[in-house]
Amino acid sequence: MSIYNVGILVGSLRKNSFNKKIAEYIVDQEESKFRYSLIDIGDLPLYNQDFDDEGTPPASYTRFRQEINALDAVLFITAEYNRSVPAVLKNAIDVGSRPYGKNSWDGKPAAVISSSIGALGGFGANHHLRQSLVFVNLLTMQQPEAYIGDIESSIGSDGKIESGETKDFLHSFKQAFEQWAEQFITNKGQD
Numbered sequence: 001m002s003i004y005n006v007g008i009l010v011g012s013l014r015k016n017s018f019n020k021k022i023a024e025y026i027v028d029q030e031e032s033k034f035r036y037s038l039i040d041i042g043d044l045p046l047y048n049q050d051f052d053d054e055g056t057p058p059a060s061y062t063r064f065r066q067e068i069n070a071l072d073a074v075l076f077i078t079a080e081y082n083r084s085v086p087a088v089l090k091n092a093i094d095v096g097s098r099p100y101g102k103n104s105w106d107g108k109p110a111a112v113i114s115s116s117i118g119a120l121g122g123f124g125a126n127h128h129l130r131q132s133l134v135f136v137n138l139l140t141m142q143q144p145e146a147y148i149g150d151i152e153s154s155i156g157s158d159g160k161i162e163s164g165e166t167k168d169f170l171h172s173f174k175q176a177f178e179q180w181a182e183q184f185i186t187n188k189g190q191d
């Protein structure tokens, strides 16, 4: 059985991040042919094109680009900051998209989950993120959408996702994403 590697990028560096808890829940699910792992974005210096133009990318850029290149699919799970994408996640997208002509995201299937302590579930971040994903040519699943509001109430005293409703939603989202992703992965190299 082929194994497909999915990288999860979390749009929050907070140690008790609710979005990270969603990511950890997905990583912990029973293994299918899709294997999920967290990709670190917290050590990427703010993107400066000089690094690439002068051939001196930081080691963390090189590590990150190699990790993205090796993925079959990408899952973004993000907080919303001021109705948009947290800067740390936008920075990671920029780093992965360069140097010019070496866009690590190109043609990979992707999906977006946003969550918030507020009622709107990070809708603004989710859609601003999608704008960048179009440009870097990630093939982002359109439906189902995932805006998880009042995320704090889904977390149990052990710090893990406890709400049955949220778990059920994440299961069905994950299934839809795997179907979406597989059609592009299995078509790879058949042109």
Ligand SMILES: Cc1cc2nc3c(=O)[nH]c(=O)nc-3n(C[C@H](O)[C@H](O)[C@H](O)COP(=O)(O)O)c2cc1C
Pocket: 011, 012, 013, 014, 016, 017, 018, 019, 020, 078, 079, 080, 081, 082, 083, 084, 115, 116, 117, 118, 119, 120, 121, 122
């Ligand atoms: C700088 C900042 C801006 C925020 N802006 C929003 C916002 O626009 N919409 C929203 O629903 N929550 C906003 N929040 C609250 C976040 O939903 C909340 O901090 C949440 O816990 C962040 O996700 P995390 O738990 O994964 O870190 C903001 C929080 C911070 C720190």
